[in-house]
Amino acid sequence: MATRFASITLSKYGVLIAVQLVVNVSLALWLYNEYLHNPFMQDYLSKAWSAIWLDVTVGTFAIVVVALYLAYRRELPPFTSREKRSGKMSLAVAASASLETIDACPYCDLPLKTVSAGRLQCRNCRRYFKSSLPKVEAIA
Numbered sequence: 261m262a263t264r265f266a267s268i269t270l271s272k273y274g275v276l277i278a279v280q281l282v283v284n285v286s287l288a289l290w291l292y293n294e295y296l297h298n299p300f301m302q303d304y305l306s307k308a309w310s311a312i313w314l315d316v317t318v319g320t321f322a323i324v325v326v327a328l329y330l331a332y333r334r335e336l337p338p339f340t341s342r343e344k345r346s347g348k349m350s351l352a353v354a355a356s357a358s359l360e361t362i363d364a365c366p367y368c369d370l371p372l373k374t375v376s377a378g379r380l381q382c383r384n385c386r387r388y389f390k391s392s393l394p395k396v397e398a399i400a
């Protein structure tokens with residue numbers, strides 16, 4: 261179910277998140293207002309913070325480090341390798357594994373042109389490839 265307003269499309273979860281955001285901001289403002297006008301709460305928070313600031317700092321740092329490590333392990337966006345991003349590289353790697361059989365560009369699937377002994381070039385994307393076939397004369 262999606263409700264469409266002019267150019268904004270709201271899903272069921274989008275509405276839920278917006279409502280939660282409004283509720284959370286209201287509660288935070290109410291809590292902050294209470295803190296400003298309640299000396300007992302100010303005293304309590306200053307004591308509590310002096311006791312836990314180190315734990316909160318170390319805990320936050322540890323969470324960030326673990327999140328970065330997990331993102332690195334799972335190759336999430338900032339750590340994605342170029343081969344994984346393009347998706348085409350695995351094809352080139354598979355093609356380079358059997359150089360004897362390469363006679364077509366793995367990217368364009370077009371026949372390769374021999375530019376020099378052992379070197380081939382795609383007529384379309386201009387990529388170069390090595391050939392382990394017996395050396396042949398370049399065709400001008």
Ligand SMILES: [Zn+2]
Pocket residue numbers: 365366367368369382383384385386387
């Ligand atoms: Zn090509």
